[in-house]
Amino acid sequence: MIVAEKKPIEEIIEQVEDCEKLLILGCNECVTVCEAGGKKEVGVLASALRMYFLNQGKEVRIDEVTLERQCDHEYLEEIREVADQYDAIVSLACGVGVQFVAEKYHSQRVYPGVNTCFLGATEQRGLWTERCQACGTCILAYTAGICPISRCAKRLLNGPCGGSSNGKCEINPELDCAWQLIIDRLKALGRLEDYEKLLEIKDWSTDRAGGPRKVIREDVQI
Amino acid sequence: MTDTARSRLQRILSEGHLAVTSECGPPRGSDPEAIKTKAEIIKDYVDAVNITDNQTSVTRLCSLASCIHLKLMGIEPVLQMVTRDRNRIAIQSDILGAASFDIPNILCLSGDHQSFGDSAQGQNVHDLDSMQLIQTVRLMRDEGKFLGGAEVKRPPNMFVGAAANPFADPFEIRVPRLAKKIAAGAEFIQTQCIYNLDKFEAWMKGVCDRGLDEKVHILAGVTPFKSAGMAKFMKNRVPGMDVPDEVVKRMADTPKEKQAEEGINICVESIERLKSVKGVHGFHIMAIEWEQKVPEIVERAGLSPRPKID
Ligand code: SF4
Ligand code: SF4
Numbered sequence: 001m002i003v004a005e006k007k008p009i010e011e012i013i014e015q016v017e018d019c020e021k022l023l024i025l026g027c028n029e030c031v032t033v034c035e036a037g038g039k040k041e042v043g044v045l046a047s048a049l050r051m052y053f054l055n056q057g058k059e060v061r062i063d064e065v066t067l068e069r070q071c072d073h074e075y076l077e078e079i080r081e082v083a084d085q086y087d088a089i090v091s092l093a094c095g096v097g098v099q100f101v102a103e104k105y106h107s108q109r110v111y112p113g114v115n116t117c118f119l120g121a122t123e124q125r126g127l128w129t130e131r132c133q134a135c136g137t138c139i140l141a142y143t144a145g146i147c148p149i150s151r152c153a154k155r156l157l158n159g160p161c162g163g164s165s166n167g168k169c170e171i172n173p174e175l176d177c178a179w180q181l182i183i184d185r186l187k188a189l190g191r192l193e194d195y196e197k198l199l200e201i202k203d204w205s206t207d208r209a210g211g212p213r214k215v216i217r218e219d220v221q222i
Numbered sequence: 223m224t225d226t227a228r229s230r231l232q233r234i235l236s237e238g239h240l241a242v243t244s245e246c247g248p249p250r251g252s253d254p255e256a257i258k259t260k261a262e263i264i265k266d267y268v269d270a271v272n273i274t275d276n277q278t279s280v281t282r283l284c285s286l287a288s289c290i291h292l293k294l295m296g297i298e299p300v301l302q303m304v305t306r307d308r309n310r311i312a313i314q315s316d317i318l319g320a321a322s323f324d325i326p327n328i329l330c331l332s333g334d335h336q337s338f339g340d341s342a343q344g345q346n347v348h349d350l351d352s353m354q355l356i357q358t359v360r361l362m363r364d365e366g367k368f369l370g371g372a373e374v375k376r377p378p379n380m381f382v383g384a385a386a387n388p389f390a391d392p393f394e395i396r397v398p399r400l401a402k403k404i405a406a407g408a409e410f411i412q413t414q415c416i417y418n419l420d421k422f423e424a425w426m427k428g429v430c431d432r433g434l435d436e437k438v439h440i441l442a443g444v445t446p447f448k449s450a451g452m453a454k455f456m457k458n459r460v461p462g463m464d465v466p467d468e469v470v471k472r473m474a475d476t477p478k479e480k481q482a483e484e485g486i487n488i489c490v491e492s493i494e495r496l497k498s499v500k501g502v503h504g505f506h507i508m509a510i511e512w513e514q515k516v517p518e519i520v521e522r523a524g525l526s527p528r529p530k531i532d
Contacts, residue, residue: 153335154306154346158353158402160395161332162387162414163461170461171335183392196398198406201310201354201369 001030001121002094003128004037004114009048012090015111019060019087022049024113025079025101026066027093034128036114037092039066045092045113070097076104083108118150136206136213142199144185151178157199229326229381230298230531231270234504235410235439239529240497241504243300243412243441244516245272248283257288258295260513265297267520269528270327272300272412272506276307279339286316289325300383301325304333309349310358310369317359321378329383329412330355353406356384360407382407386440387414388425389464397428404438411438412506415445415456418464419495426501435501442496443506446515447485450474486515486522493523 024042032038042064053060067075070093088109091098095116102110118130133150149155153171160179163170167180186192234241244264249256275285289299301320332352359382366377384403416422447453450473457465476484496502509516520526
């Protein structure tokens with residue numbers, strides 16, 4: 001899923017200070033799971049903002065809505081009737097959702113309420129870690145199912161570097177060395193000899209490097 | 223290929239001499255004298271001088287320009303190149319730039335992470351990794367081709383090296399990793415600083431058991447301690463460095479005013495012991511900001527004078 005983190009409230013206030021009517025728009029998908037932008041966080045942010053404006057002696061109406069998804073036309077239509085009543089919308093969806101709201105409500109002020117961090121997994125409640133950088137050509141088949149692009153600090157395809165120490169990465173003793181994990185798993189698979197196969201120079205044109213990407217599936221288009 | 227383009231380091235190794243290399247770190251400024259002075263001190267005691275490439279990710283005068291200064295002084299440089307800061311366009315372009323000055327050696331590295339240096343907020347590139355950089359230089363040299371497939375006019379003639387750290391983890395892939403670098407095209411290896419000689423010898427045994435010592439020239443890396451503090455720092459703070467307790471203790475038990483001398487003693491003793499290790503074909507003396515000690519180390523280790531090669 002997409003993992004995000006709440007923005008500091010001061011940053012949000014800076015954008016919406018002049019508003020009198022605000023919509024806080026949550027999303028029921030990834031940001032709910034990572035507890036950054038679901039219904040609960042919409043409520044928390046709305047209360048904090050109400051408190052702030054009250055202290056400022058300013059009357060501001062703050063409404064709360066949480067959609068099933070913000071990256072889908074269908075669900076975004078649900079606020080069609082009300083969107084233009086607000087001075088601004090603060091979207092707590094990932095960067096995709098924020099942009100989709102802004103595209104759809106073209107003349108409306110839309111601000112992000114979270115920092116979108118990475119594609120990752122919930123390791124335990126309150127701990128999310130990165131797993132993928134959407135490089136567009138998955139190489140997990142060659143790296144024992146562990147992604148060195150997202151999990152090695154130098155995205156080495158033929159690691160580990162000389163800084164790998166006690167299973168940890170040279171940049172941070174809290175961080176697992178991706179290449180240690182790869183080797184451990186190759187061993188568990190009984191395929192340690194695969195380590196010596198050189199991974200070829202990667203075609204990064206399917207990655208961010210190739211410019212904004214598109215997936216087209218004519219067979220499923222209507 | 224013109225004679226100036228041929229690597230003296232390569233010839234020394236292929237004639238079976240023990241090679242000696244050292245390194246100089248470029249200055250944090252544009253005064254070339256800093257690098258020239260260092261190189262001048264060591265030039266008669268080594269076969270080639272590595273120029274580090276923004277080591278520990280601290281921004282410095284570039285390796286390529288420093289190598290050119292050395293080359294113009296008649297000193298043979300080893301161009302260190304990291305994949306951290308350049309994509310494949312810049313890498314190939316810099317290789318050609320170096321070749322245009324007949325810089326005959328290159329050491330292919332991935333580089334320390336930028337978080338260690340003065341630009342922790344910067345991007346890193348890592349379009350290629352160190353193995354793929356080795357492959358790139360070999361492709362350009364041997365097949366006269368760019369990665370994109372086009373022909374290179376006057377291909378670079380470079381002796382291609384890589385680093386090896388026998389002390390990093392996981393230990394069981396340290397020999398396979400060397401094999402992989404050789405398969406990628408590495409012709410010489412400069413190792414991480416060796417303080418744990420037992421572990422190094424165990425690694426070299428694994429290297430020789432697989433016959434890898436026949437396929438690559440291994441230069442054992444050594445760095446003299448200036449002080450007990452440096453020994454402790456290297457032990458505790460430098461990732462991938464293995465400094466045994468007894469070495470730290472030996473430095474710490476030495477009176478402060480004698481520590482520098484003791485550091486040199488340890489270094490010379492290590493070289494003496496490493497000389498008899500099968501597969502060690504030379505030494506890479508990294509006297510960090512202490513170049514003036516290189517002549518003494520080389521002399522005391524019986525590695526002087528350097529062989530004359532024309
Ligand atoms: S290889 Fe690419 S697509 Fe596969 S997990 Fe890694 S970044 Fe994601
Ligand atoms: S220590 Fe491991 S994860 Fe960290 S940069 Fe090196 S190879 Fe990558």
